[in-house]
Amino acid sequence: MSHYARNIVQNTESQATRTLIRGATVLSMDGDIGNVVSADILIEGSTITAIDEHIEVSDAVIIDASGMIAMPGMVDSHRHSWEGQLRRLNPNAETLEDYCNATHFSFAKYYRPADMYVGNLLTALGCIDAGITTVIDNSHNSRTGAHSDAAVEALIDAGIRSIHASGAPVRGEWDKAHWPGNLERLQEKYFKKADNNLVSLAVMAQLEPELWAEARRLGLPIITEFFGGEMAAELEGLHQKGLLRSDNIFNHCTSLPDAGWEILREAGVRVNVCPRSDAHYGIEDGMFAMQAALRHGISPGLSVDNETSYSSDMFMEMRVAFYLQRVMGMHQQHCCGSEYHPKTLQAHNLLKAATVDGAACAGLQDKIGSLTLGKQADIILINAKDINLYPSGNAFGTVVHAAERSNIDTVMIGGRIVKQGGKILGVDSERLRAAIDESHEHLFAAAGYQPDIFAETFQPLESAQ
Template structure:
């Protein structure tokens, strides 16, 4: 198979020696730093050096942020990045099976390495554009070693911070001989630099033999975990000592009390999916954000995929906020007295930043604007018509801000979006590569595109 074209982006610029962000409204997500109505952030060699008032700008590139809000870069703790070119192909999917019909059971089987590259590239660029600076890439279509290489290289080329969780395909023929040995090969080829923005993980189900391989390599294990159907296996795994803080569980819907207690005791990291759980009717369709909190677990938020809806974390925070509020009010209306406290905007922003960083195992490096941490941050314009006036900064970010309001994105001290534009992208070449990938996948699967299709029908023979 031909190698992917890695010339769709300009080479990444070097990390700036010194950047001074001047006069921003700072939401730090760090209790020791606090929030500043007007403050400066000094970045030196990719690290936040200081946060305060009237910091010395000697020799620094100065960004005037007087009409902007600074927040930590947001973290998407579960995204199937390879599906990037399948955006909104199935907007009315009613079940997990409907999702699979438009991904695993159809197009996934025909992905070439260049299609994986294009999908991951598009997803990562979309994340950067939307202020998501870190993503846990759930790559469950690693059909060959070349497919895995293409996925990792796309992440590296965009300059996003990522945890690449390579995983076995769900359907179709694939090179079974390279799994799980492919992980050791990937680690040796791409992951020798401790300062790399991209790190390695395994994506696997409740498979202790597979988990052992990951633990021998010292990498996290990502699992699609639907609590109602899989909870019965937790007790045995816990008794065998197979659960730990290197486990990352997605979804966790319908998990009984005993299951939550096991996850807490074992230190399992959890992320929840407000939109996909509801959209695809995963078990009861109710995301586990509130349940996790009630059991002493701070979950991250995840977009999951873009095959049915948008890829931004702003919408994920809002859906989580309003679903929790709706359930809370419903219980009160029907006479229940012991109900959860109403959600608030700050808690949702925590889930999208510092809690997400903890799920990714990166809370010591990112997730808050703290001196000594990596400079992953977002600047949001406050003068735009949909935002001005800002009467509450946290409420503005969670309830009103959009991708279009993001002026600047910095990852590891490197500017990746400036003046509202993602840097280094040749739009014409990128779109041509996306179009070619879509044409190949659609033709190979026998799919005839319909811009007004109400329901994605299973493809004959897929």
């Protein structure tokens, strides 16, 4: 447990040798297992070992899941976790510059390692609470080695499955001597330990071949904020040099021409799309790129991106994606005539993006993303008996169109129960709030920000100019 934890998180719960989830409606997201109206799920240690209509065991911890929907934990393919304590500070932002004014250009410059810990811990716990069991942490505020350590330790303490992508800050003073050498140090310190089986390392970098080469020397995935309209011209050169590979993960991919999509598909680049942030901040054409990706044979993951303007949950991400895609299809059909027939996404397509496709984006498709025998037991139970969900006329519709964070009864990561009865386990909420408040006070005072919880717009700080 990190010294930053200050008794906030106490992972005292031991993992059961055997757990049996009894009588759940199963959305397995596995083509062979399929969907089952009522079934049992047997977990041995961290692994799913059986799914059947009835399983008889004598020595398992039983979870009564009658009236609940069991499904894979969701995967957030791109989140700037360090910003956790800046939640909804900028709800009416309209541009990427608005976002940067409230993060990189202001508060980010004053983050201490303790603030990195608080931000990452809060984000990770919020993910778990919302049924997100895996997150790719895009940590572009790694000012010193200690900042990186704190961010990693928060993910470990939270107990979430995650990929920590260490990245250089955008503005302000930082220890350039630790970059990119910090990557190898982090790898040695945290990621060669046998007891760390949930958190892994990546690098966050733009189109920087020298940094990519260092990441590849260390065997690390490379995560890039990729804006297709602005950056597409560089793809052909990178591809001809063999620098685009399956270890590249591209976020956003807005406004990317067809030729660019063909390059990404041929190179095996992994992609995630951002329905809310692309629209909220007017990134390029403001439309998330799922339709274009699917048209070119790429199944992207979904990502929340950040919490500085909106909520943390994947339920809303799926809903926004569903409706934006419908509107986009109708608009294109109207503009292009009856010969244009856009493929309409169904609820199960969005759930696939939030689970199976997110796992593939993270490179974890062999471990998570579906309820498959031999995979890790990253499972959530949604209480379909709750008043806002009952009766459940369609299981996919219930999850994608109606479920909320409050409906998640149980969350399991690697066979360990981390949320049960609607409550996250092992977290002292009072101490957590105190740590958040202390971080707020420091960041606001250092940046000269006077908080106004009723402000319509976030006013750029003097330090952001």
